[in-house]
Amino acid sequence: MSNVRLRDIAEKLGVSVTTVSRALAGYNDVAPGTRQLVLQTAREMGYYPNLTARHLQRRRTDTIGLVVDVTGPRFSDPLFSELLAGVGNQAAREGFDLFVATTLPNTEDELQAYRRLVRGRRVDGIIVVRTRVADRRVQFLLDHQFPFITFGRSTLADHLSWVDVDGEQGVRLVVERLIAAGHRHIAMLQPDLPFMFALFRERGYRHALQAHGLTVEQGWIVHQPLTEDGGYQGMRRLLQLPVPPTAVVASNDQMAIGAIRASEICLLPALSLEGYSTCEIRKYR
Amino acid sequence: MSNVRLRDIAEKLGVSVTTVSRALAGYNDVAPGTRQLVLQTAREMGYYPNLTARHLQRRRTDTIGLVVDVTGPRFSDPLFSELLAGVGNQAAREGFDLFVATTLPNTEDELQAYRRLVRGRRVDGIIVVRTRVADRRVQFLLDHQFPFITFGRSTLADHLSWVDVDGEQGVRLVVERLIAAGHRHIAMLQPDLPFMFALFRERGYRHALQAHGLTVEQGWIVHQPLTEDGGYQGMRRLLQLPVPPTAVVASNDQMAIGAIRASEICLLPALSLEGYSTCEIRKYR
DNA sequence: GTGAAAGCGCTAACAG
């Protein structure tokens, strides 16, 4: 029942492996009778093709590679769950499998993971998530002329295929909402790595303030890891400023939650609500 | 530079493919001189083994399969990000790759995904996440005698390998905390599918109430999808009860967030805090 | 319509 090969079907039927292969593949140069026989026998014997063998012969794996950033050996942005659901779902619809690796961003391990996918011919193409300034992964893939697309823009080659959200516009909307709510001291929790999205968002932040005649004070842009603790630490630092902000825009849900936690401790619940609202940034996309 | 095979190295050096293979694999039946030569040439030519070919020949893929539940084509529990980071990290350490598929739980698609992994010999073993009562996936894997472990216990065979958290104890702690805080009307937001974890948690819930002489009123256990909207809807229903609860235990972060949202609308912020605290359930594990 | 033969790139048993 479980390890049936083309050969087994062929022998049982007294035909050649080639014929079985062709019948199963749906080629039309097989006699209708033979085809029926093969199809039925295959079903009876519980045939299922060995995908590895097929991949080797076809020189393609029908698999897409996805390397996701983790913030620690056991933590990663919850956002990736959604990403994975979206990508996985669509890939399945198109008949593709998904190969996933997890590594710390900007490390040698990360590049190693890409090398494995590309050089080991493990996948046919790659999705690069959360691009960074001077992204080594993008450079690597360009160097190898390997098919890939990025989620996020890139500084390296503007001719590559990418998908992105308008973070500049998103943060501008957030900041304007805060301004409309009466805030004048608005801070920003940025990541500690040079992610591309941070550039655009900072631009939106500055433009929004500027457009309303507000200035960005010293210390209002804090760089921290994209974690709850990063948000917590960043918020603490903000609250110790001579002129602490009354609202803050965080880079992701986790930082926002950390920021809320820090602000609750300081008995400034107003802050927490504003911080939390930035969780919705991706809904503005 | 990029599609070098063992044969290319062999021809360049005038030795056999076998020798190259063995030298690279580190077998000790290769002359030190030859080995050096092979190693160096391989490096120079940028050799990297074709993993597919290796897998076919070795009849193992060094890959672990992971099928994660999604709650919709584009949504999935943020918890899976952490799961993925943990599994991915450890798998990499042990020299294993990760194959990930996403499907809706308890559907034909889901079983199809498992069939692909198992029958297509795409992976060497599988991790089943979030077991359910009478889990068809577990049954399938048992039927095929395929190596797997489950995250979550199972009703099907208690001799299989599993890892689990003590949800009964976790929820008991949560409920006792609520009782200690003065609550007497404590409700529970349960999933709408027969996940195993729900059984244990409900047991913990009932035991805790019972131990304090409290009874579970009609309608206090609400079944909803494990989503923010599920939590929202469930909470709304709870708030419409003749005797609405003053605290609620949610099944996951998303339901808790939805519950908070529903309770805020009803101007019962006290509820939201209690609901939120259940986000920490997994920290009690 | 069907089969024989070749080969994807690698590993392993077996001689020598």
Added chain:
DNA sequence: CTGTTAGCGCTTTCAC
């Protein structure tokens, strides 16, 4: 120590 031989299971010319 090294090479020859024989596959892994599948697809794909190319004859017949």
